[in-house]
Amino acid sequence: MKYSYQYRDNSFSFDLNPSGTTWQALYNDQIVEVELIRAEAGQLDFLLDGKPVSAVVSIDRANRWVTVNGQTLLLEQSDPVRKKTLTSAKPTGQLIAPMPGQVRAVQVTEGELVKKGQTLVIVEAMKMEMKITAQFDGWVKMLSVQVGKTVERDQILGVIQESSDPA
Secondary structure (H helix, E strand, O other), X not given: OEEEEEEOOEEEEEEEEEEOOEEEEEEOOXXXXXXXXXXXXXXXXXXXXXXXXXXXXXXXXXXXXXXEOOEEEEEEEOOOOOOOOOOOXXXXXXXXXXXXXXXXXXXXXXXXXXXXXXXXXXXXXXXXXXXXXXXOOEEEEEEOOOOOOEEOOOOEEEEEEOOOOOO
């Protein structure tokens, strides 16, 4: 799920995707693990990359006001971009799951050079296999999936950098 948040005069966005019993948040091409410990009566306790965090959440229609360590953020869920075709990458190089399913194969590793059209990940849903392919020549900057894991529609599976030099 894509979210955007406002802090002072700045806007930021991130993707939050389920990964087994935890969630993965992708922010600025960095993945952090989020594990929910408690969520009740406006109080959230969770681990953020293994570090405990407590937050107070207030809900006003579509807005979520989250206060952590005295700083309040306004979270708004972004409208997901739905593609009409079954392409697997946005022009930004993000590899996107076209549907919910299970990862059957990961055919590349981080740092590997790839060619346009090369199959990178295979996702299966309802006995259909979807091949997630590179949309351009480049290298695998980040992978966030493993064989056997369940993915959600529009979940980011990885990022391809349009360059032949991974440095």
